[in-house]
Structure formats: structure tokens, C-alpha cells
Amino acid sequence: MMRLLASALAIAVCLVFAGALAAAVWQIAGTPAPVSLPGLLADNLAASGVEHPVTAVLLNFRSYDTLLEIGVLVIAGIAGISMARTTSLEDPELRTSDSLLYALQRWFVPLMLVLAGYLLWAGSDRPGGAFQAGAVLAASGVMMRLGGIPMPFLRPGLLLRLGLALGFTVFLLVAVASAAGGEAFLAYPKAFTKPLILAIETVLTFSIAMVLLALFVSAPVNQALEPEEGDPG
Amino acid sequence: MTPWLMAGLLFTPLAWAVLTLLVNFNRGRLISWLGILVQVVVSLGLWAAVAGDGGFHYQLGGWPAPLGIELRVDGLAVTFVLLTALVAAACGWHASIYLDPAKAWHRYFWPLFWFLWAGLNGVWLGGDLFNLYVGLELISLSAVGLVALGGESAALRAAIRYLMAALLGSLAYLLGVALIYGQFGSLSIAGVSRLLGEAGTAPGQTLPLLLMLFGLTLKTALFPMHGWLPPAHGIARSPVSALLSALVVKASFYIAARIWLDLGGYLGSYGLAQLIGGLGAIAVIWGSWRALWQAKLKQVVAYSSVAQIGYLFLLFPLTWGVAEPVSLQAQQGITLQIISHALAKAAMFLAAGNLIMSVGSNRVDALAGVSRFLPFSLFSFGLAGVSLMGLPPSGGFAAKWLLLQSSLASGQWWWLPVLLAGGLLSAAYVFRVYRASFMERAGTDRFFHPSRSLEVIPMILALLSLGLGLVAGPVLSVMVLPFGEGGGQ
Amino acid sequence: MTPSLLYAFAGVLLCSLGLFGFIRLAHLLRKLLAFNLMGSGVFLVMVGLAQRDGEPDPVPQALVLTGIVVAIAATALAVVLIRRYYHLSGQATLAGPAATQHGTAKPVVRAEDRS
């Protein structure tokens, strides 16, 4: 009875919410926005160093958002590995005997690596970029992991932590270096905008893949009692 | 000069997060001490800059809003940056002694701590609705990571509950931001406020404001959405609890207050203001009442946070549709309440951690006899309690005095009993802890003694909170520092 | 009414569906699924509403990209926490009583606390 009542209440709340939200969307849609950001964006695109507007927003106009967002990702990675009890990488349980997966892995992984590279390269003038490339890279890593390929760098050790930190570090260095050059923060020097953005994207791709992969690997729990540490120092 | 101050505030915490990620706990401790020093210096530098030349807008990447992200560096932001530097430095110092370096997972405390600090500084200075969302996520996720550190079952349970509440809050906030962007085409708070003030713009919708406020109050643990707070703050390591109660919940409140003060006049209503104020008032009573009956010491302190946070929401009714000086008085009262609660609650959690460490149990009734043995920590706990009760000359008293005056000046006398009852109830739960610690019980003479510096830190914080009332004028003068010439607006 | 707006309204419905799931479903993984549905709804509203006149707007698109990455970070963290919690307590919900191992009367100095 109580459960039914609670459900009815929840349904009522959600219906009211949907109604109010839909009404607001409808009303807002009726009037044009007083500021046209796409227009402003198009005017400044030439100065952004890349031709693709979404990449320009992510890595130039609103790069501070992106910096913090990578921070969020690294935090999730840290919190994940802080409680990882990584299974021994030679664990037979990990090695799957699935022939389908084996075939997939054999043909897919190289293909996905190529795809990741393409996405990264495409990002500056057409859809694609670090996030997509990083995700594809991570996905191929997951596939290799499922295929039982030992990836010792995924143990919670210095290497993994270096991997987590790398992309972020480079982004940060560029941010600070840009200020040292007399410009504002995260303002790239005019001559180097494009190579800098490309460099940032490349390390970000690597870092994003690393974090996602680390989270995938640290999700399973095994019987080991203490968190395993690759290096005590 | 300014770029380096900005770098110090926004980027060095991130850099320190990366550095400490690469080393073990002990080296992380050394690096962090240096980082804390840098942060304190930079925060003082920012204060000097704003006091000298006035506040300013800072364009990240050199792109002005609405295209880029603009930071708003004004007196209020400086106040919070300074508060953060003080409290986080104390908590970091305490943690560096309190946490056991032999536990492998404690090395992750430092990176999470620094990410948290980076997020907090970002939020205090943020002037862009979406950027504030990312900043909030940075804070929430690192806070959840800190609560879950060590991965014990109960800690995980609290962390998951915290994470779920935080996620729901963020999404509600983001939905509000989406509607605001849809309507105005801008994400800058100042920009939207200006558009709302201009004649000829279509009147704004209330729903975006409602959604943002709902998300933010959920993250601030306003009654009745406070359920996640006591478990999370109660179970975390004491320095972490102190950080969470003193600073993390204030971040979402700060954004809510900023949005309310800039947009509330156009989008809010009397009913909404009274509703939020009323929920805050219930939180004061309910939180204090629950604190009185908790069996565990840190749960007492955590429920006390629910109550003390309740006071903050009186900001909403006391600034809506009232004369400018009354509104300013309320804002000052709330700011003072935030500062004094941050200091007192950090002191209380750190002292509680010492007491728990000393008696080896987290229960209130296990404190019997500790008064003879650990009078210093107990005294800090009591001094912080004086501020929570709102007795003179504490910061809590000055804050409540300002709130009382602005309630009367705005004709909203119904908040007076809340201010009074909250003080009495907090006296009750503080004395309950004291009573337990002065009881004598046979066979409980084996106490563990924490190191001296662990006892000094909460004492300093408690004394600051107590003395805040005496220097309320100078402290509040930082908040009203004017905006510089040509500095924007 | 444009197709973009249609997607914005779909987003509205997804949000409220997700909200219902989030508050009513007890199983933590299901809550997480509901959270992701809700997130998709918010993203649709964000882009659909901003592009109501049919022209693509790169700004909300970039914001949504950021939002997706934040969402997966949160989801992945939640999965790690939930799996570990399940492993230790045998519970996949927060509805049940807290794990019973706590509240032992024996006052022990915590291993965490240094001497």
C-alpha cells in the first residue's frame, strides 16, 4: 500500500515536472534569443586556429571548461584506482576462450586504432577530436583486456598514474606558458595556435583512453585484501 | 600581476594535484605544504590587488563573455578565496599528521584534496553558468572520492548515497542552464542579468531558476533533501569531514546565492523566497533536534551542519523585495555565518577526530573521562560550540545579530523564533557532549594521546571563529570592496 | 515547430522518465541507468532548444560533449563504488539496513589512527 502510494506520488511529481518543463520549453521557443552566439562564433572562428567550430569552442573559447572536465575524469580515475584490487594479470579467469571475441580482437583492434588516429586528426576541421578518439582508443583497450592480453601498465602503479596525469599536465603547461608569454591565461600565441591545439588533443586522447581503461579495469573486485601497489615508493 | 594571481588560484591547485598523484603520501605531504603556502600567499595577493584597484572581470583565453568564460573577481569572491585558503590549509595540515602514510590508499588523499581546492577556487571566481557546473562536478566527485577513500562498506554506502544526490542535483542545475541558454543565448550570469534588466526583452521564465535552485539546494543539503549529508560527513576521515562541512556545501550555496542576487529579482517571487527561507528554518530546528539524539559523536556534528546550513537560506527571503541597505545587511549576516560556521565546524570535526582517536570509539557515551585526559581538544570543541550557539563575542553571534536586525527591518519577524530556538538547541547538543566527557567511569583510563599539533589546529580555528565577532567589521569590509574603474559590469 | 524542437520535447519526456526511475528504482545500477537517461534528456533539451530555428549551434554542442564526458566519469566512478559495496555488503541497494558489522562495542583504536 505504502509503495503504491509512493509510486503514485512519484508519478504525479514527474507528470507535473514534465508539464512545467514542456510549457517552459514551448514559451522559450516562441521568442528568439537576444544574443546570437553562433554569429559571434563565426566572426571569431578565423582567430581560433581551427576550422571546426565545436573544436574551437572546446579547446579555445571555452578551454577552461575542458581543462576542468579532464580534471573530473582524472578524479574519477583516481577514486577508481584508490580502491582497485587488480586481479593478477595472469589470472586464467580473465582469459576468455570465446573464439568470436578472439576474431573480433584480431581484426577490430588494429581497425579501431586507425579509427582513433583518424578521429584525432580530423578534429581540427571536421567532426571528431580528442574525446571521440580517446573513447575509441579506450574501447580497443577494453577489447584487448577482455581478450586476456596482459597490460601491466594498468596495475595501480607509477606508470598508470603517469598516464592519468600526462594529458592534463601538458594542457596545464600550455595554459601557464601562454600566460608567461604575456597573453591572458589559456590564450595561445597566435603563431602556434593550431600546433598547440593539436598537441593538446593528442595527449588528451591518450589520457582520456587511459582513465577510461583504468576505470574499466578497476571496477571488478577480487578477494585480495589490500590494495595492490606496484611500487611502494 | 593579475595573470599570476589567477594562475596561482586556478592552475597551481591543479598542478599540485598532478604532482601529488605521482608520489607517495610522505612526499605528497611535503609538496602539499609548499602548495598550501603558495595558495595562502596568492590568496592574500588577490586580496591586496582587489583592495588596491577594485574588483575586475578576468577573461580566460582573452575571449570576452559571452563567447569565452569570464571570471568575476570581486570582494565577495575574495572573501571566499581567503576563507578557503585558511580552512583548507588547516585541514591539509591536520590531514598530513592525522592520516597514516602506511595505508597505501592514503596517497590518493592529496590529489583529491588539490582537485577539491581547484574546484572551490573556480566556483568562487566563476561567472559562467556552465563553467560553474563543471566546477561543481569537480568538487562533488573529489568529495565523493575522499569519502570513499579506503573503501570500507559503510564509507562506500555513504559515498554512493552522496554521489547519487550530487548527480541528481547537477542534472537539475544543468537543465536550468540549458533553458537559460535557450532563452538568452548567453551563459554569463552578468550578461543574463543585464538582458533581464533591459526593456524590450521577453520576461524570463521562473522554471530555469527553480531548477537551478533545486539542484543547488539539494547539493547544499537543505531540508528535506539533507538525508545524504550526515552519513557522508559522519563517516569520512575527520579532516575530510571538516573540509566537506566547512567548504564543500558552501560552494553550491554560494552559486545559489549569486544566481539569486543577480537573477532572483527578475525571475524569483515572494512565495519562492519565503518557501526557501521556511525550509531553511525547518532545517535549523530539525537538524539541531536530530543532533541532540545521535549516538555517534561525528553524527552529532554532522546534523549540526544540517542545522547551521539552514540559517544560510534566510538569505532568500531577507533579500527579496527589501530596501538595499536591509538586503546588504542580510548578505553580510549570511557571509559572516558562512565564515564562522566554516571555522567552527572545521574546528569541531578536527577536535572530534582527536577525541575519537583518543578513546578509540566514535560513540558519545564512550567519551566518559576524556575531560581529564584531553582537555585541550575538548576545549576547542566547546569554543567552536559557543560560536554555533551564537553567544557573544563569537562570529556566530555577530552573524545572527545582523540577521535579526535585517529580519526586523524587513518586517519578517517570524524568523526571530528560529534564530533563538536554533541557538538554544545547539547549546543543548554541545552540552550533551560535554556532560558525557565529564562523567567518570571505572576502567576507562587507557587513552591514546594524539600528537600536539593535532590538538593545536582545531584550537586555532575555534579561537578564530570565537574572535570573529570582534573583527566582524574589517572582515565584512572585504566583501563590499568596490568594482574597479572600467573593470566591467 | 521545427524538428529540433521535437527533440527538445523528447528530451523533456526523457528527463521526467529518468527522474521517475531515479527516485523509484531501488537497485543502484538501475538508478544509474535512469541517471543516464535523464542526462540524455537534458542534453537533448540543451541542443534542441538552442537550435530551434534549424541552424546548428556549436556552443551547446560543445557543452554537451563536455557533459557526456562528465557523465561517463560519474557513471564509471559509481560503478566502481557500487561493485565494491556489493562485494563487501552483499547489497545492491541503499534501501536495506546498513551493514551490521558496525557498532561493535569493543573500543579499538582504529588502525588508521597513528600512534
Add this chain to the structure above:
Amino acid sequence: MIDWLVDGLLVLALLVTALAVLWSRSLFRAVVVFIAFGLLMTLAWVRLQAPDIALAEAAIGSGLTGVLLLDAARHLRDSRPGRHQAGERRGGQSE
């Protein structure tokens, strides 16, 4: 006209799969349907002229989240935590 039909059907499919995610009896199936939902979202982003988000949704939203949740769903169903109880509790109680 045909555009509206495509969009309408896509939106309908999105809502139906969302319902199925929330109300499917088995958790495993819910996750599988969620992956399908992610693929439909990819199409929606293409229709909204947002190819970047479509790529990200396919790779992250549907792909990685899907694998992560599938793995979790499998383990939350299979593993019997009773076995692990012994020796799990370390170091006394939390504060």
C-alpha cells in the same frame, strides 16, 4: 513530410527504449536495451546536425558505458557475496 516521419519515429523509438530500460525485468536486458538507446541517441544527434556528439555518443555513451554496465550487471547477478565475508572486515570500525 518524410523528414517529420523519420524524426517522429526516432523520438518514439527513443521513448519506448527508455521505458524498456526502466521497466525490463532483468537487469542484464535493461543494460542491453540501454545500449540500443545509446545507438538511437546517436541517430538523433545526426538528425540534430551534431556529428561530433553523435561520434561521442556512439563511442562513449553507448559503447564504453554499455560495456562497463554490462560487466557490472553480470557480476552483480552472479557473484555471491556470502563467500567473501570472512576476512573482509579490516581494522575495526569507521569513525
